[in-house]
Amino acid sequence: MPPTLRPAARGRARGVLSLEAIVDEAMRIIDREGIDEVSMRRIAGEFDTGPASLYAHVANKDDLLAHCLRRVVSEVPMPTGETWQELVRSWAFGTHNTFVAHGDIVRLTFGTIAEGPKFVDIMERILGALQAAHVPPRVATWGLDVLSLYVAADAYEGWIMGRIFEDRSGRPTAEVGQEYFQQFAERLAALPAKQYPAMTPNLTSLMSGGGDERFAFGVDTFIAGMAAQVPAEGADRADG
Amino acid sequence: MPPTLRPAARGRARGVLSLEAIVDEAMRIIDREGIDEVSMRRIAGEFDTGPASLYAHVANKDDLLAHCLRRVVSEVPMPTGETWQELVRSWAFGTHNTFVAHGDIVRLTFGTIAEGPKFVDIMERILGALQAAHVPPRVATWGLDVLSLYVAADAYEGWIMGRIFEDRSGRPTAEVGQEYFQQFAERLAALPAKQYPAMTPNLTSLMSGGGDERFAFGVDTFIAGMAAQVPAEGADRADG
DNA sequence: CTTAGCAACGAACACCGTTCGCCAGGACTC
DNA sequence: GAGTCCTGGCGAACGGTGTTCGTTGCTAAG
Numbered sequence: 080m081p082p083t084l085r086p087a088a089r090g091r092a093r094g095v096l097s098l099e100a101i102v103d104e105a106m107r108i109i110d111r112e113g114i115d116e117v118s119m120r121r122i123a124g125e126f127d128t129g130p131a132s133l134y135a136h137v138a139n140k141d142d143l144l145a146h147c148l149r150r151v152v153s154e155v156p157m158p159t160g161e162t163w164q165e166l167v168r169s170w171a172f173g174t175h176n177t178f179v180a181h182g183d184i185v186r187l188t189f190g191t192i193a194e195g196p197k198f199v200d201i202m203e204r205i206l207g208a209l210q211a212a213h214v215p216p217r218v219a220t221w222g223l224d225v226l227s228l229y230v231a232a233d234a235y236e237g238w239i240m241g242r243i244f245e246d247r248s249g250r251p252t253a254e255v256g257q258e259y260f261q262q263f264a265e266r267l268a269a270l271p272a273k274q275y276p277a278m279t280p281n282l283t284s285l286m287s288g289g290g291d292e293r294f295a296f297g298v299d300t301f302i303a304g305m306a307a308q309v310p311a312e313g314a315d316r317a318d319g
Numbered sequence: 320m321p322p323t324l325r326p327a328a329r330g331r332a333r334g335v336l337s338l339e340a341i342v343d344e345a346m347r348i349i350d351r352e353g354i355d356e357v358s359m360r361r362i363a364g365e366f367d368t369g370p371a372s373l374y375a376h377v378a379n380k381d382d383l384l385a386h387c388l389r390r391v392v393s394e395v396p397m398p399t400g401e402t403w404q405e406l407v408r409s410w411a412f413g414t415h416n417t418f419v420a421h422g423d424i425v426r427l428t429f430g431t432i433a434e435g436p437k438f439v440d441i442m443e444r445i446l447g448a449l450q451a452a453h454v455p456p457r458v459a460t461w462g463l464d465v466l467s468l469y470v471a472a473d474a475y476e477g478w479i480m481g482r483i484f485e486d487r488s489g490r491p492t493a494e495v496g497q498e499y500f501q502q503f504a505e506r507l508a509a510l511p512a513k514q515y516p517a518m519t520p521n522l523t524s525l526m527s528g529g530g531d532e533r534f535a536f537g538v539d540t541f542i543a544g545m546a547a548q549v550p551a552e553g554a555d556r557a558d559g
Numbered sequence: 560c561t562t563a564g565c566a567a568c569g570a571a572c573a574c575c576g577t578t579c580g581c582c583a584g585g586a587c588t589c
Numbered sequence: 590g591a592g593t594c595c596t597g598g599c600g601a602a603c604g605g606t607g608t609t610c611g612t613t614g615c616t617a618a619g
Contacts, residue, residue: 096566119607128568130607135566140607189472190479192503199510199518207517216524218540225537229465232429232472239430263432270439277447278439284456297465300458304544336598359576368599370576375597380576 096126098136102146109147109182113242117144148187151177153197163208164302167223170205171230171298178234185234193227214309222305229301233294240290253289260286336366338376342386349387349422353482357384388427391417393437403448404542407463410445411470411538418474425474433467458548466541473534480530493529500526 094100104125108117119130119140126132137143155177158169178185202223209219244255264286272279288296334340344365348357359370359380366372377383395417398409418425442463449459484495504526512519528536 118605120605123568129570131568131570131609132566134608135568189476190483192500194503194506199507199515203515203518206521210517210521216521217527217536220521220525221528221533221536222540224533225469225540228472228476228537229469232468236429236468243430260432263434266434267439275439275443277450278443281446281450281456281460285460287457288461293461293464296457296461297468300462300465300544300548301541302544303547304540304542307543307547308540358574360574363599369601371578371600372598374577375599 094126096128096132096136098146100126101133101136101143102150105143105147106150106181109184110180111182113183113238114144114186119143144184144187148184148191149195151181151184152188152193153195155198155201157197157201158205163205163212163214164306166205166208167226167302167305168298170201171226172295174227175230175234175294178231179237183235183238185231185238188227188231212309213312214305218305218308222301226298226301229297233290233297237290237294334366336368336372336376338386340366341373341376341383342390345383345387346390346421349424350420351422353423353478354384354426359383384424384427388424388431389435391421391424392428392433393435395438395441397441398445403445403452403454404546406445406448407466407542407545408538410441411466412535414467414470415474415534418471419477423475423478425471425478428467428471452549453552454545454549458545462541462545466538469537469541473530473537477530477534 101122104122105117108121117140119133123130123133133143137146156173158166158173160166160169178188205223206219210216214222240256241252244252244259264282267278267282267285270278341362344362345357348361357380359373363370363373373383377386396413398406398413400406400409418428445463446459450456454462480496481492484492484499504522507518507522507525510518
């Protein structure tokens with residue numbers, strides 16, 4: 080039997096093929112390089128086989144990525160806090176942190192309705208607090224929907240920015256980022272101050288702050304906007 | 320000369336090759352089918368030639384798409400309104416409408432810092448109004464940044480949703496969308512009301528409203544949050 | 560012992576973005 | 590007028606992609 084090697088000894092240098100192992104490998108690539116670097120051939124290569132072998136465990140690439148997304152979503156921690164504001168804030172940060180830790184997988188959340196038992200539990204917890212604080216149901220549900228969209232957008236943008244910065248060979252990411260923005264600042268500073276009286280004095284604040292600070296600002300501002308739509312205490316119902 | 324056809328008569332059935340014509344064709348595909356359907360071969364095919372011909376006018380595919388994005392960004396209208404709130408709202412809607420009209424090109428805005436003379440003019444207009452209304456510079460600049468991220472995220476999500484719905488063969492998009500969400504509503508309604516006392520009564524508002532309504536809610540809520548950070552009139556400076 | 564089912568997988572299909580090298584024609588120089 | 594350079598056009602090819610087909614070999618059930 081010269082052509083066929085001993086079957087049991089062939090391949091699988093790095094473990095046996097299974098759905099979990101495939102998702103593991105895909106997550107490893109996503110975490111370090113992003114979704115676009117995931118290919119069926121590359122994953123299969125890690126198991127010393129061809130891409131066709133994966134299709135016994137996964138319907139197609141989208142299905143594989145959906146499995147990855149489900150795993151990440153299940154990692155989002157239960158938020159903590161006393162007030163509904165703290166709870167919503169904690170949830171936004173927890174979700175943000177979870178996605179930021181997993182490359183650009185967050186981009187798969189666009190157009191996806193979150194599910195899973197753990198997610199439902201988290202929603203129950205937050206909606207309960209909002210309801211108890213007399214936040215109108217529409218403000219509560221739509222507010223969480225909007226906020227989740229913002230969280231995803233910021234996490235995605237952050238990943239793209241980070242990739243641009245680290246491409247500039249070596250150097251600390253924050254430093255390269257600062258330099259990157261400086262280019263835009265200079266181009267804006269070159270504008271005639273007479274023609275742009277409002278723009279130029281705002282340049283410093285326009286460029287100030289890191290990504291995390293700006294994200295916190297967005298979350299807090301939106302929560303403040305929700306709070307502004309809560310009817311004044313004791314004024315909503317005359318009888319009670 | 321049997322193999323070589325008359326050079327002048329060959330090809331170009333649909334116009335002569337130029338940067339503008341290539342971008343036109345790419346935009347046509349993006350508007351109707353989305354970025355992923357744009358390929359160098361397909362565009363070249365519309366001009367009865369091969370993909371290599373495009374590289375005389377465009378550095379690569381990313382460059383081509385960047386040209387498309389620039390064109391769309393330049394279509395964003397100057398916002399109108401009396402108060403800064405109206406102005407910001409008008410800008411958010413104008414930007415949203417513009418991107419929604421051009422497929423999923425909005426996804427290219429993530430990680431991109433907007434530029435162009437027209438964009439700077441718009442920023443000048445809005446920042447001027449915010450400054451005149453004593454909105455703190457940080458709230459003004461970061462607020463617009465956050466809002467633009469939300470606008471992009473909502474436009475992108477809307478495109479993905481629309482594509483899912485229209486895939487369901489014929490039928491009006493809105494109807495299919497309602498049915499799509501109904502599936503989730505039913506799954507949530509099946510939860511034990513005892514274990515999820517906050518979730519179940521919120522189901523109707525969770526599922527209510529169309530995309531435009533929810534987008535308007537998000538914008539208005541965020542503007543309210545910005546307004547909450549404006550110091551009370553006459554209280555910011557004792558001397559003045 | 561036979562047979563059914565299934566994971567494994569080599570080969571191929573139809574694409575993709577990009578590069579190479581050649582060609583034709585216009586413009587400019589001598 | 591002849592020669593040279595430049596540039597847009599473009600056929601062919603390279604190395605990649607996701608997916609499918611048809612076959613193999615193993616294992617468990619009958």
